Amino acid sequence: MNCLRSGGAEKQLLWIASEIVSLGIPCSILELAAGERTERIEAMVRVALEKGVLVLRAPPHSGNWQGLGRLRRHLSDTRPDLIWSWGLRADGICYLGRLLNAPTKWIMSIRSANTQLGNFGSWIRKQLARRCDGVISNTHAGLVMSEIQYIPTLRQWVLPNAVALDSSTQVDLPDLPPQRLVLVMLGNIKIMTKGYDLAAQLAQILLGKAFLFELRIAGRPDELAELETIFHRLNVQSVVKFYGEVSHPEEFLREGHLFLLLSRFEGMPNTLLEALSVGLPAIATDVGDLRVLKDKGAPFDLVPIENVKAATEAVERALAQWSNTRVAAAKGRGWVQANFSEEACRAVLREILAEVLEA
Known part of the structure; x- marks a missing residue:
């Protein structure tokens, strides 16, 4: 290794x-x-x-x-x-x-x-x-x-x-749509690879629509200074919170309402599987084998790579159709258990x- x-x-x-x-x-x-x-x-x-x-x-x-x-x-x-x-x-x-x-x-x-x-x-x-x-x-x-x-x-x-499954880390999603949606991203801060620049653009669009949300990011801070520069340039730093590298990602995920994976390159992202395994609804870009998994019934929303508009619409749809979002999230744990x-x-x-x- x-x-x-x-x-x-x-x-x-x-x-x-x-x-x-x-x-x-x-x-x-x-x-x-x-x-x-x-x-x-x-x-x-x-x-x-x-x-x-x-x-x-x-x-x-x-x-x-x-x-x-x-x-x-x-x-x-x-x-x-x-x-x-x-x-x-x-x-x-x-x-x-x-x-x-x-x-x-x-x-x-x-x-x-x-x-x-x-x-x-x-x-x-x-x-x-x-x-x-x-x-x-x-x-x-x-x-x-x-x-x-x-x-x-x-x-x-x-x-x-x-993926190790722990029943104690299940997300407790609210029955009603949250007043302020908590978006979570988990992955080392590699801006182009993980699509954090796209997340900044998504945040800018949502702010322009007066959408109430918070974007929480956790991961090894490899390119954190550059990412913070992007957030400040787009004037979205007020809604972004960085948690650093977390030792217990399931606890970080459990505090969110919706998981985002906006990567340009992935094979089989562990973070997506971990999010689904704790019962968190998810939006992911069409990378690696995710199209194959989606065709086999994986309960996450799939959007094109680098398509910020589609990702933004998926976030808005998740909140507008909250009951459907909760149903999809509830299926995630069983699906991961059956396949991973x-x-x-x-x-x-x-x-x-x-x-x-x-x-």
Whole structure:
């Protein structure tokens, strides 16, 4: 793994490692780069350690060559049956290991972030994929956008994100339309990727219509200064509140009335699944596999990417048709449980491991 710091990939990796150990298969995570972990990730690391996962944290200022050396030493010491790389740096290190005749089987993960690499990055990814024994994505769209599905000899699997369901975090939506609608967005502050600039435009339109609302945002503040500049330029800062990086996102979500996902790039957004799982109505852009999920009955409102007008109308419609909004929200938890529960994802993981290890 490149770095266990924060994000959906890190959460999924830790869950998978814990599940592998629960099957009686020893599992270790080798971190290539050092980084400060969020409280939530740190808690998941502790759980993984308690279950028997070996987590090898990267020393400060560790680089690619140091990572390759650490990987080779670890392979020599443990002789694992399988290496599973997460992140482009990790893929590259494993590729170099293959050039050095490491005999261990190697599979790669393709995440939503991998689809934004550009032409050169995608070319690199395909060269790496030709050397490995298979790729796993959390979405069908991830395989399509990375063009890896065009390598006919490469084995490919889709392993959905697992969502932990906690009955204590259910949203208690009001029976009547709220006087002031609380919109919530959750995700690291990557303005173009996550569409926070679009959220600012949406807020400006709603303010112009004298719509009573508040926009609450939580996430790692990577580009917060730039985002605050956008909010001030559009004069919407009075209705926006930033909560920083939250350790318990379900508690943050529970305080909202309507979840917004305005991303330009996503594969399978964990935040949307988490919002639905706590019973929060949601509006999302047509990214990744969300169109497929919508066609299969997912209870959220889907709008075109970068279409602020459509997103604004969806917000207004959610409030105007509040009884319908509450009905859709009530279906969210059951839908997530049927499609993305830990039990459902665990079965898929076991099938993949059996196929890879027995090949």
